[in-house]
Amino acid sequence: MNNSRRSFLKAAGLSVCALSGGIADVAGFPAAARAGIAPGRYGKGENALRAKRWAMVIDTRKFCGPQDYEPLVEACRAAHNVPHIKGPQEIKWFWTDSYEHGFPDDMNEHLNKNVRESAYPLLCNHCGSPPCARVCPTQATYQMEDGIVAMDYHRCIGCRFCMAACPYGARSFNFKDPRKFLPDPVPNPAFPTRMIGVVEKCTFCAERLAAGQMPACVEASQGRILFGDLEDPDSTARQALAAGYSIRRKPSLGTRPGVYYLI
Amino acid sequence: MLEKLLSGPKTYYAWLLFLLCVIAGCGLVYLQQLRMGLTITGMGRDVSWGLYISQFTYFVGVAASAVMLVLPAYFHHYVKFKRMIIFGEFMAVAAVVMCALFIVVDMGQPQRLLNVMLHPAPNSVMFYDMLVLIGYLMLNIVIGWVTLEAERLGVEPPKWIKPLIYLSILWAFSIHTVTAFLYAGVPGRHYWLTAIMAARFLSSAFCSGPAILLLLVFLARRLTGFDPGKDAVKTLSTIIVYAMCINVFFYLLELFTAFYSNIPGHQEPISFLFTGHGGHLAWVSRWMWAAVAMAFLSLALLIPPSLRNNHVLLPFALVMLVAATWIDKGLGLLIGGFTPNMYETITPYMPTFRETAVTLGIYAVGALVLSLLWKIALGVKREVNNFGD
Amino acid sequence: MYNAKAVVAGIIIFVVLCTSPFWAGRTGQDYKKTGIVPPGDEKNCVENVTFMRAQHMRLLNEWRDEALRKENRTYIAADGKKWIISLQNTCLKCHSNYKDFCQKCHVANSVDPYCWTCHIIPGENK
Numbered sequence: 001m002n003n004s005r006r007s008f009l010k011a012a013g014l015s016v017c018a019l020s021g022g023i024a025d026v027a028g029f030p031a032a033a034r035a036g037i038a039p040g041r042y043g044k045g046e047n048a049l050r051a052k053r054w055a056m057v058i059d060t061r062k063f064c065g066p067q068d069y070e071p072l073v074e075a076c077r078a079a080h081n082v083p084h085i086k087g088p089q090e091i092k093w094f095w096t097d098s099y100e101h102g103f104p105d106d107m108n109e110h111l112n113k114n115v116r117e118s119a120y121p122l123l124c125n126h127c128g129s130p131p132c133a134r135v136c137p138t139q140a141t142y143q144m145e146d147g148i149v150a151m152d153y154h155r156c157i158g159c160r161f162c163m164a165a166c167p168y169g170a171r172s173f174n175f176k177d178p179r180k181f182l183p184d185p186v187p188n189p190a191f192p193t194r195m196i197g198v199v200e201k202c203t204f205c206a207e208r209l210a211a212g213q214m215p216a217c218v219e220a221s222q223g224r225i226l227f228g229d230l231e232d233p234d235s236t237a238r239q240a241l242a243a244g245y246s247i248r249r250k251p252s253l254g255t256r257p258g259v260y261y262l263i
Numbered sequence: 264m265l266e267k268l269l270s271g272p273k274t275y276y277a278w279l280l281f282l283l284c285v286i287a288g289c290g291l292v293y294l295q296q297l298r299m300g301l302t303i304t305g306m307g308r309d310v311s312w313g314l315y316i317s318q319f320t321y322f323v324g325v326a327a328s329a330v331m332l333v334l335p336a337y338f339h340h341y342v343k344f345k346r347m348i349i350f351g352e353f354m355a356v357a358a359v360v361m362c363a364l365f366i367v368v369d370m371g372q373p374q375r376l377l378n379v380m381l382h383p384a385p386n387s388v389m390f391y392d393m394l395v396l397i398g399y400l401m402l403n404i405v406i407g408w409v410t411l412e413a414e415r416l417g418v419e420p421p422k423w424i425k426p427l428i429y430l431s432i433l434w435a436f437s438i439h440t441v442t443a444f445l446y447a448g449v450p451g452r453h454y455w456l457t458a459i460m461a462a463r464f465l466s467s468a469f470c471s472g473p474a475i476l477l478l479l480v481f482l483a484r485r486l487t488g489f490d491p492g493k494d495a496v497k498t499l500s501t502i503i504v505y506a507m508c509i510n511v512f513f514y515l516l517e518l519f520t521a522f523y524s525n526i527p528g529h530q531e532p533i534s535f536l537f538t539g540h541g542g543h544l545a546w547v548s549r550w551m552w553a554a555v556a557m558a559f560l561s562l563a564l565l566i567p568p569s570l571r572n573n574h575v576l577l578p579f580a581l582v583m584l585v586a587a588t589w590i591d592k593g594l595g596l597l598i599g600g601f602t603p604n605m606y607e608t609i610t611p612y613m614p615t616f617r618e619t620a621v622t623l624g625i626y627a628v629g630a631l632v633l634s635l636l637w638k639i640a641l642g643v644k645r646e647v648n649n650f651g652d
Numbered sequence: 653m654y655n656a657k658a659v660v661a662g663i664i665i666f667v668v669l670c671t672s673p674f675w676a677g678r679t680g681q682d683y684k685k686t687g688i689v690p691p692g693d694e695k696n697c698v699e700n701v702t703f704m705r706a707q708h709m710r711l712l713n714e715w716r717d718e719a720l721r722k723e724n725r726t727y728i729a730a731d732g733k734k735w736i737i738s739l740q741n742t743c744l745k746c747h748s749n750y751k752d753f754c755q756k757c758h759v760a761n762s763v764d765p766y767c768w769t770c771h772i773i774p775g776e777n778k
Contacts, residue, residue, distance in 0.1 A: 100607075104607035131449055135387050136387055137389035138378040139382050139384045155375070158375075160371070164311060164601075166605070168451075173301070173308065173311060175306070176299070176300050196300045196371070197300060198372060199371075
């Protein structure tokens with residue numbers, strides 16, 4: 001309580017300055033006044049994996065049923081300390097659902113049994129044109145240079161506009177304190193948890209990419225999920241797309257999803 | 264003028280005390296929400312906005328509706344509205360205060376509210392919504408206060424206020440348009456993705472807002488003897504009935520597009536709202552049918568001039584109209600937007616008791632602001648003998 | 653002036669009360685007396701001690717924005733040393749004694765940062 005009052009007062013004082021800065025931003029003047037405070041420089045890690053646009057290709061033909069995805073779901077939960085909460089206020093980053101729910105636009109009643117009855121992993125699509133980032137009033141959700149739609153939980157005010165805007169239901173809100181639903185110690189002590197009142201979602205494991213590792217679900221899939229640069233025709237992801245038939249969720253909405261399903 | 268607040272009959276103080284008690288009680292529930300999080304509401308992952316945001320939307324409309332008095336008075340020099348305008352402006356102030364509170368209680372991290380200004384996002388409709396609401400609040404406070412003070416002193420309002428009044432007319436349209444854009448600009452929510460949303464919002468606002476105003480003015484007439492003027496009531500009732508006809512017409516347009524085009528996405532939310540799911544009526548369906556009945560009944564009582572000008576029937580018709588528009592915009596809009604959800608399945612939503620209590624608390628704050636502002640306005644009107652014909 | 657004495661006295665009391673935090677601050681204790689225990693034998697943090705003492709929160713904010721928004725997750729300090737940007741995995745590796753370092757100074761300065769609602773304090777798990 002004490003803390004929120006203080007930050008409120010601080011913010012109130014700063015907001016006047018910030019507003020003028022913001023107006024300068026809008027008017028096209030770079031906010032030069034916001035120069036860094038650190039005497040050092042910033043750079044990318046030597047091992048960091050880089051791409052122009054990261055994309056995921058899930059070879060659903062190589063999975064049989066939801067139990068095959070279970071290790072992937074758990075790998076994701078463990079890597080990011082995603083709590084197990086039951087009921088409609090749950091937190092999900094990577095989960096499975098039926099074809100009908102994942103691809104509701106496709107109303108083909110006579111799809112072959114295999115496609116119709118398979119399970120499909122659902123996650124943030126890291127859209128090329130993300131509606132969530134468009135509507136966020138604080139730029140807490142944003143698109144990075146490599147196409148990853150990322151979140152700054154420090155800045156999120158919990159307005160949930162992004163959840164209304166996301167056509168994939170990829171976002172979860174912390175209705176409760178997530179730590180109460182995590183084991184002690186947390187599965188991954190090197191990764192933070194989230195706090196009550198902010199929205200969260202899949203990050204394409206940006207923190208692992210920066211350290212030269214593939215996303216947790218990709219690693220756990222043992223080659224059945226490909227992850228690579230969509231702009232690079234030689235990437236494994238592109239080659240898999242060229243070789244098979246792939247679909248994306250709700251492409252007609254113009255969001256340009258970055259998760260492809262080989263069927 | 265503030266001294267008008269200090270004297271009044273015992274019932275006035277009792278009313279204020281009552282409101283303060285309600286605010287305190289509901290405030291405690293809100294404190295609980297702050298501690299436990301929004302888990303105390305009926306919202307969830309699939310229905311991520313609920314009663315709070317829908318009430319916000321409804322009261323933006325109420326705020327915007329002040330323009331239905333200001334516009335005829337200043338663009339068409341309809342002087343008979345002049346006695347009542349201040350009440351519309353002060354009602355707008357109370358409504359915007361409520362809107363702000365509904366946004367704050369809906370936030371997961373309300374202490375970070377100023378992030379919206381610290382990190383402005385010009386691509387977000389919510390950013391503009393905040394700007395236009397703050398602007399509208401300021402405009403109505405300044406215009407209301409300055410014109411009331413001029414009336415009290417028996418002088419013409421200062422010249423600089425005119426441009427502000429004209430601005431406030433345009434501004435009123437903008438606040439509700441921007442609020443509609445919150446909904447009409449997101450892909451994948453079929454019930455909201457309609458170009459007519461802003462027009463529907465405005466028409467529903469321009470019938471429900473003035474209807475609430477008239478009802479409150481009738482109450483003030485009973486309590487204080489203030490008479491808004493027979494012609495003013497007549498004209499405003501006419502405006503209300505036109506706006507309501509347009510509102511109903513716009514809703515029927517939605518039905519046509521959804522059901523003649525036969526596109527499932529467009530039909531499903533409407534079907535859910537009226538017929539429920541899987542053969543079972545949803546709780547909201549009963550409310551929606553009640554809204555339909557009340558909408559048409561209120562129109563039946565409002566369209567024929569002989570019934571409309573009947574002072575016994577008019578309040579009943581207005582209450583039904585307000586209830587119908589409230590159900591449409593204060594319940595149906597949000598529930599229809601989130602049902603079916605993004606997987607085309609049904610996640611039921613019903614506000615919880617505590618969620619409703621917080622909402623009632625904000626209603627009480629609105630009532631308090633309105634009571635105090637109207638007390639001042641009524642006191643001034645009585646003082647300068649502008650209390651009736 | 654009517655009741656001049658009382659008014660002047662009142663003004664003086666008001667001014668003293670309003671400025672009391674500044675006077676109290678002058679007589680107060682500095683960081684050395686908070687009893688914090690700096691980690692190990694290191695002379696410097698990622699930057700020199702004076703800078704860190706005054707600016708560590710701003711530096712952390714800047715690190716956060718660089719890492720999360722620009723994916724610049726490496727900080728090359730003024731002395732050329734490279735650091736991985738991470739509160740939890742870099743800062744707290746050295747500053748592993750939360751109670752005697754972070755907390756003591758924060759309490760003494762009555763600041764209550766809520767980093768720890770998400771970032772995990774070493775040894776405390778969650």
